[in-house]
Amino acid sequence: MSSSQKPTGPAAPGEKSGKTPGKTRPDPVRRRRFLQRCLGALGGLGSLMAVYPLIRYIEPPPEAEGANRVEIDRASLPPGTSRTVIYRGRPTIVVNTSDGYIAYNAVCPHLGCVVKWEGGTQSLICPCHGGIFGTDGSVQGGPIPGPLTAVELSVTDDKIIVGV
Numbered sequence: 001m002s003s004s005q006k007p008t009g010p011a012a013p014g015e016k017s018g019k020t021p022g023k024t025r026p027d028p029v030r031r032r033r034f035l036q037r038c039l040g041a042l043g044g045l046g047s048l049m050a051v052y053p054l055i056r057y058i059e060p061p062p063e064a065e066g067a068n069r070v071e072i073d074r075a076s077l078p079p080g081t082s083r084t085v086i087y088r089g090r091p092t093i094v095v096n097t098s099d100g101y102i103a104y105n106a107v108c109p110h111l112g113c114v115v116k117w118e119g120g121t122q123s124l125i126c127p128c129h130g131g132i133f134g135t136d137g138s139v140q141g142g143p144i145p146g147p148l149t150a151v152e153l154s155v156t157d158d159k160i161i162v163g164v
Ligand code: FES
Pocket: 108, 109, 110, 111, 112, 113, 126, 127, 128, 129, 130, 131, 142, 143, 144
């Protein structure tokens, strides 16, 4: 056979096949296992996606139930900052003031807007009509008919617990 002729048929044992080294066909068993694993992983992912809404339905988030107790990591609330959480179905503002932690129902007694903490003036303000509350919840200004409602709060070494 001359060098320009192509080999016909499979190569005999010990004979060169004429194929380029390194370009071997993938092992069909390994490819099948790989595809089975991929399908298994996709099936598992699909099952999780199908079950997740059921788990969420069975165990709704505490906010939806109006949790009777909300824990906040103290490290996540440095001095001068605030966090609004949902406690018993209502927005509750927790503030780390220079005098300690305070918590109030954040619903303004005027017309129901949610108050915000203003660190610069050390007060709680209502953005709707300019109502102002002191850190003790008392009315400091604006058309507000009464003070904010205090919420029970306790503090441990690493947690702030709203609702005891
Ligand atoms: S709703 Fe807060 S001041 Fe009017």
